[in-house]
Amino acid sequence: MFIGEYRHTFDAKNRISVPSKFRKELGKTVIVTRGLDRCLFVYPLSAWKKEAAKLAEHSTGSAAGRGLSRLMLSGASEADVDSAGRILVPDYLKSFATLATKAVVAGVNERVELWDEDAWTTYTETIERDADAFAESLA
Amino acid sequence: MFIGEYRHTFDAKNRISVPSKFRKELGKTVIVTRGLDRCLFVYPLSAWKKEAAKLAEHSTGSAAGRGLSRLMLSGASEADVDSAGRILVPDYLKSFATLATKAVVAGVNERVELWDEDAWTTYTETIERDADAFAESLA
């Protein structure tokens, strides 16, 4: 299970370091995909396979199902963690998540998320404001 | 399984490079055919046979089934990947998908899709708008 929040930077070749705490659980090969709320999801290979199987069911069905599976499958990118512990993020994914140089790497249960630092700040601020109310609605 | 998104260009002879990540799974001979949403589908020979069998079942059924199987079966074109990793796309397929020079090659589960770059951009933008809501309805 991934927990914690780290600030890392992209180098000139769109590579970013994986926090050392995540490396063992992520394994050598990871999948980077478009996530929800304008961030990127990073999965270990095994977790991705489960996700992909769900999406594949809809790849030729309704127009909406096709659209979503296209977006998530075509948006997925296989990346190997290099000897220095970095992964490569393709341009189209970087621009999808409006990633510049400074990024936040966050552990969220079975996946790792990549956020633009500014987007992360504003997002967490809004959530913090609503958290109390949301907790009550859950209870 | 094909995943990822690549930007490639058609040369003056209607050939386009297959992304190196797709080559192994696509094999030497591929089938290019009309796809849904104004793009082209590219199948490895083995996957095409299964697809064609499914279509054949519907070729005498409902009007919609007949239409779809006509579209995909009559539009199918066999193409060999040449020594430089390119495939040849016939004119009628290029114009069906409004393909100009810049194209997007997208991996979607068991097939590869060819999109005009502009069409791809507008398509993904529309889907992204609906994606969050749709993802929630799936869960």
Add this chain to the structure above:
DNA sequence: GATGAAGTGGCATATAGTGAGATATAAGTG
């Protein structure tokens, strides 16, 4: 304060992508 690990930057090499040239095949015309 020193030692070690983790993160970042840069460099070098390999390979993918694209453009162009040459040859072979097919078709049309004389």
Add this chain to the structure above:
DNA sequence: CACTTATATCTCACTATATGCCACTTCATC
């Protein structure tokens, strides 16, 4: 029927980009 022309396919070569590796610096821990 033969020759010429045009079209298509295959191969080669060059360039740009990506990926793997190495070294340095900074931060944390002992």
